[in-house]
Amino acid sequence: MATLDLTSISKSFGSAKVLHDISLAIEDKEFVVFVGPSGCGKSTLLRIIAGLEEATSGQIFIGGDDVSDAHPVDRGISMVFQSYALYPHLSVYENIAFPLRVQKMDKPEMDARIKRAADILQLTDKLDLKPGQLSGGQRQRVAIGRSIVRNPRVFLFDEPLSNLDAALRGDMRVELSQLHRSLDATMVYVTHDQVEAMTMADRIVVLNGGRVEQFGTPMELYHHPKTKFVASFIGQPNMNLIPATVLGTDATGLSVEMEGGHRLVLPVEATSVATGDRVEVGIRPEHVTPGDGGFEIEVNVLERLGGVSITYGKLRDGTRFCASLPGDARVTEGAPLSLAVAPEDCHVFDASGDVLRRKAAPALVA
Amino acid sequence: MMDRYTKLQTAGIYAAIAVFLIFILLPFFEMFMASLRPLEHLFRSPYQFWSDDFSFQAYSDMWVTVPLLGRYILNSVYIASMVTLLTMIFVVPAAYAYARLDFPFKNATLGIFLGVNMFTGAVLLIPLYRVLRTMGLLNTYWAMIVPGVAFLIPTGIWLLRSYLEKIPRELEEAAYVDGASRMYTLRRVVLPLATPGLIVVGVAVFIGAYAQQFLFAITFNQKRELQPLPAGLFEFIGYQDVTWNQMMAAALTGILPVMLIFLFLQKYLVAGLTAGAVKE
Numbered sequence: 304m305a306t307l308d309l310t311s312i313s314k315s316f317g318s319a320k321v322l323h324d325i326s327l328a329i330e331d332k333e334f335v336v337f338v339g340p341s342g343c344g345k346s347t348l349l350r351i352i353a354g355l356e357e358a359t360s361g362q363i364f365i366g367g368d369d370v371s372d373a374h375p376v377d378r379g380i381s382m383v384f385q386s387y388a389l390y391p392h393l394s395v396y397e398n399i400a401f402p403l404r405v406q407k408m409d410k411p412e413m414d415a416r417i418k419r420a421a422d423i424l425q426l427t428d429k430l431d432l433k434p435g436q437l438s439g440g441q442r443q444r445v446a447i448g449r450s451i452v453r454n455p456r457v458f459l460f461d462e463p464l465s466n467l468d469a470a471l472r473g474d475m476r477v478e479l480s481q482l483h484r485s486l487d488a489t490m491v492y493v494t495h496d497q498v499e500a501m502t503m504a505d506r507i508v509v510l511n512g513g514r515v516e517q518f519g520t521p522m523e524l525y526h527h528p529k530t531k532f533v534a535s536f537i538g539q540p541n542m543n544l545i546p547a548t549v550l551g552t553d554a555t556g557l558s559v560e561m562e563g564g565h566r567l568v569l570p571v572e573a574t575s576v577a578t579g580d581r582v583e584v585g586i587r588p589e590h591v592t593p594g595d596g597g598f599e600i601e602v603n604v605l606e607r608l609g610g611v612s613i614t615y616g617k618l619r620d621g622t623r624f625c626a627s628l629p630g631d632a633r634v635t636e637g638a639p640l641s642l643a644v645a646p647e648d649c650h651v652f653d654a655s656g657d658v659l660r661r662k663a664a665p666a667l668v669a
Numbered sequence: 670m671m672d673r674y675t676k677l678q679t680a681g682i683y684a685a686i687a688v689f690l691i692f693i694l695l696p697f698f699e700m701f702m703a704s705l706r707p708l709e710h711l712f713r714s715p716y717q718f719w720s721d722d723f724s725f726q727a728y729s730d731m732w733v734t735v736p737l738l739g740r741y742i743l744n745s746v747y748i749a750s751m752v753t754l755l756t757m758i759f760v761v762p763a764a765y766a767y768a769r770l771d772f773p774f775k776n777a778t779l780g781i782f783l784g785v786n787m788f789t790g791a792v793l794l795i796p797l798y799r800v801l802r803t804m805g806l807l808n809t810y811w812a813m814i815v816p817g818v819a820f821l822i823p824t825g826i827w828l829l830r831s832y833l834e835k836i837p838r839e840l841e842e843a844a845y846v847d848g849a850s851r852m853y854t855l856r857r858v859v860l861p862l863a864t865p866g867l868i869v870v871g872v873a874v875f876i877g878a879y880a881q882q883f884l885f886a887i888t889f890n891q892k893r894e895l896q897p898l899p900a901g902l903f904e905f906i907g908y909q910d911v912t913w914n915q916m917m918a919a920a921l922t923g924i925l926p927v928m929l930i931f932l933f934l935q936k937y938l939v940a941g942l943t944a945g946a947v948k949e
Contacts, residue, residue: 355842376848388843392861401857402847453847 305366305379305456305489306331307352312361314347314513321347322513325361329491329506334483336492338500338536339510346461348510349493353382353459365456379456383463387446389434396430399448406453420448423485440471444478451486460492464499476502497537501525509533531656534585540613540625542585542650549573549580557651557659559584562620565597571651571659582659585650588613588627593634596643600624605636614640697921704728704918711913728922731915734905740894741901742923745882748810748897752817752878753871759818760825760870765855767826768833769841779830782823794888801889812889813897817881821874828873832866833859868937872930879927898923 307329314322321344329335337345350356352363354375362371363378370378381402389398397404399420403413421427424444434442443463450458463479464472480503483490494500500507501521509516509524509532517529521537528534534542547559550566557573560566561584569584576582589611591598600616612628626642634640651659674682703711705723732738766772767779797816798807806812836859844854860867883899890896898919905916 353846355846374848375846380846382843382846384839384843386837386839388837388839390840390858390862401844401849405844405848405853449843449847 306364307457307489307491308364308367309348309352310362310364312348312351312358312363314344314351314356315359320513322351322358325513325515327508327515327518329489332487332489334480334490334492334503334505335508336494336500336504336506337508337510338494338497339516340536341495343510344513345493345495345508345510349382349459349461349491352457352491353380354378355382376453380459381450381453381455381457382459382461383443383446383450385462385465387434387442387463387466389442389445389449391434393433394430395426395432395434395437395445395448398434398445399426399430399452401449402453416452417448420452423451423482424448439467440475443467443475447479447482456489458486458488458490460490462494463492465494465496472499479503498539501537507537509536511536527658527661528650529658531583531585531652531658534650534652534658538587538589540588540627542587543622543624544583544585544652545618545622545624547582547584547651549576549578549582551578552576556646556662557582559651562622563618567597567646567649569646569649569651570662571649572662573651573659575657575659576653581654583652585652586644587648588625590648591626591628591642591644593628593632593641594643595641598624598642598644600626600640600642602634602636602638602640605634616640700917700921704914704921706914708910708912708914727912727914727918730912731905731919731922734912734915735901735919737893737896737904738898738901738919741896741898742926744810744895744901745879745897745899745923746926748813748817748882749875749878751810751814752821753875755814755818756821756825756874756878757867757871759822760829760874761860761867762855763822764826764829764833765859767830769838779827782826785820786823791884794884798888806889808890808892808895810895813882813885813895816885816889817878820881821877824877825870825874829863829866829870832869833863836862865937868934872934872937875930876927879924 307327309325309327312322312325313320325348327335337348339345347356351358354370354373358371362369364370365378365380375382390401393401396417399417400413403416408416417430418427421430424447426441426444426448429437429441429445434445437445446463460479464475467475476499479492483503492499492503504521506518506520507524508518511532517524517533519527524533524537528537531544535544545561547561550558550560552558552573556568556570557576558566558568559582567584598618600614600618602614602616604615606613606615607630610630612630612632612634614626614628614632614634616624616626618624626640628634647661647663650661653659702718704727705725706720707722707724707726710717710720710722735741767775801807801812801815806815840858840862841854844858849857882897886897886900890900902916902919902923905912905919
């Protein structure tokens with residue numbers, strides 16, 4: 304197992320620049336998830352780490368060795384593809400054996416490794432079947448089996464769960480987390496699904512437009528998003544963003560007037576804004592409680608999920624607002640609803656989308 | 670699919686199909702009928718479509734009239750098989766390269782290959798004759814095999830390339846990441862998956878080779894015992910008369926191997942020829 308360091312990786316396809324100067328330091332045995340909307344360059348970055356694409360500039364170090372020009376095998380990586388990329392004409396055993404056969408490994412050693420992988424992945428009784436006879440989850444496990452028999456230094460996963468249905472995806476998430484723990488391996492995982500990122504990652508890299516928006520632990524991203532993009536990408540449902548005007552700043556924080564006239568004093572570091580600046584106040588739906596806190600919305604749609612009730616509505620000025628309330632909250636569609644939010648739960652973003660750091664927030668990380 | 674046609678339209682479609690099928694199949698049928706008749710009945714006037722003295726006599730007489738007939742049939746199969754084998758040896762790596770690799774003049778050369786296909790062998794007979802004479806290949810099997818291979822490689826590349834392009838790239842990337850070389854990937858991953866495509870191309874080449882023999886055989890070969898069937902059929906044209914019934918019988922017997930191949934492999938053929946035509 305090994306560390307993975309990227310220094311100033313850039314990639315262009317013709318005149319289109321898809322990755323801009325990406326530097327990351329991934330630690331040994333860490334589970335890092337690259338997340339971002341489609342087209343953000345996350346898969347390209349993974350393929351560059353794998354050696355399937357060449358970076359236009361920059362270097363890759365695995366375990367301290369410069370592997371920028373090395374073959375995937377010499378890099379010590381293995382990769383699980385979105386489509387699993389199983390060989391349909393070969394049995395499960397032969398699929399898992401493929402990388403070992405390429406190495407011309409001795410039969411007893413190969414058998415032992417495949418048996419161990421099959422044990423870990425509960426495939427022992429499936430070894431003689433063809434991939435076509437397996438369910439989606441089992442195929443996924445075969446693909447993982449093929450990647451673990453070679454004992455790579457870094458595992459790469461390219462959206463491995465996106466072809467599975469929702470229930471199976473939940474199961475596989477848990478399995479992958481367990482696998483990471485039992486293999487004690489460095490893993491890099493690409494997904495567009497923030498739930499996968501939040502649940503599995505030790506640290507998350509949020510990519511947008513070929514740049515790293517933020518690299519941090521899931522809770523760090525949740526509580527201290529650096530940009531508006533990260534804030535609205537992480538968290539379900541998405542954060543509400545309400546336009547506001549700065550009324551003034553002082554030692555306690557920033558006082559703002561939101562569209563619609565509601566005023567709040569927010570405990571954030573307000574050095575970069577001045578009175579009269581336009582900002583946006585970010586409020587997570589789950590931080591809203593029913594009660595007379597000055598927010599009044601007209602409920603358009605109510606989704607009762609059992610444990611929570613998600614209400615979608617509009618503030619007086621027309622800004623869309625979503626609140627995640629207790630399951631039994633007394634809400635009716637079409638009726639007005641008063642809501643409250645604690646000022647310390649609010650995020651503030653300046654006009655360029657950068658956050659004003661919150662003073663009082665849990666899990667403060669430097 | 671829903672019923673998109675009215676009864677009348679369906680009837681029209683079937684009528685059209687029938688017309689074309691009859692047009693194509695009637696000669697074969699007539700060949701068969703002619704092969705069953707005694708020779709003198711063939712010249713009967715007025716022509717009788719049905720006679721009561723049909724027999725398979727011609728099918729046994731033909732071996733006597735043309736003693737080398739069996740040899741000719743075997744020659745045909747041998748030449749076509751050799752052409753197919755050699756063509757495939759050249760076509761497989763070439764088609765793979767066209768399907769997966771990037772190299773200069775890729776599209777231009779593909780276009781040239783298509784252009785070559787537009788020449789029939791007949792246009793090039795004289796230059797080919799000189800080439801074969803210089804190489805000392807005249808009057809050998811190679812005289813009929815080498816030009817055959819040359820003319821069939823372009824078709825093979827075009828057919829197989831479109832098939833290979835359908836194989837998901839991720840499979841090859843997975844093999845590459847696992848350390849497999851291009852050749853290993855081709856052998857262990859691509860070709861097994863392309864088997865139906867290989868069969869299609871093989872059959873198409875074999876049939877092509879079978880069909881083109883005649884021209885090369887009568888121009889580049891004068892040794893009787895090397896002649897393939899289409900050239901050998903000439904021997905049914907005697908000084909006195911033409912034993913049409915036996916010639917028809919021999920022709921039918923000769924195309925039997927090709928027909929059998931067609932029957933067994935037709936489902937691959939249809940699937941392969943339309944490969945890549947629709948998004949799956």
